[in-house]
Amino acid sequence: MRRFADAEVALRRAADVEKAARERSGWHARYLWAFAAGQLVLVPVAVLWHGFASAVAFGLGNTFFVTGLSLYAARQRVVRRGFGVKHGLVVGTWAVVFVLSVTLGSSAFGSSPAFAVVAALMCALPLATGAWLEMRRSS
Known part of the structure; x- marks a missing residue:
């Protein structure tokens, strides 16, 4: 009987871990929404501004933005199965x-x-799509 009790406890623990992972994996959707929102500012800066000052402003803005997002992501304790592939696909599509x-x-x-607005929306689209799909998976 002891083995059955141990197995039951192990299965209950696995179900609890799975439930926690599903409930806490919404952070990635928030991460992608913030990344998409940032594109609405950063892409027009990259497209419309020219010269050294624009390069410095874009570089600093992008550095602070990515650093903030990276610190947020590093503090998260839950990463769902297949996260690396999905995240790589979304960010790779955005990069292209x-x-x-x-x-x-x-x-x-x-x-x-007009091109800057369209470019900003096109750059935000893969990230927003990834966030929407992640929200559907985590609920």
């Missing part, structure tokens, strides 16, 4: 869109506010 937006904006569209 960001590089294309800044390159195209700098070379072809110059200082077009």
Whole structure:
């Protein structure tokens, strides 16, 4: 009988751990929402401003933003199974869109506010999609 009791306790503990992981994994959705919101500011700065001052402003703003998000992520105790692949896919997609937006904006569209708005929305889209999907998974 003792083995059955031990197995029951182990299964109950595993169910509790799974429940806690599901409930506490919403941090990644908040992380991605904040990252998406940051794109609405950082992308227009990267596309519309030119010169040394803009590079310094963008670099410092981006550094503080990413540092804040990284500190927030490092303090989280729960990471769901498959997190690395999903996060890598979302951030990788964002990186490709960001590089294309800044390159195209700098070379072809110059200082077009309309392009900056579209580029900001396109850069925020993969992050917002990832956040929405993560919210659905964690509930």
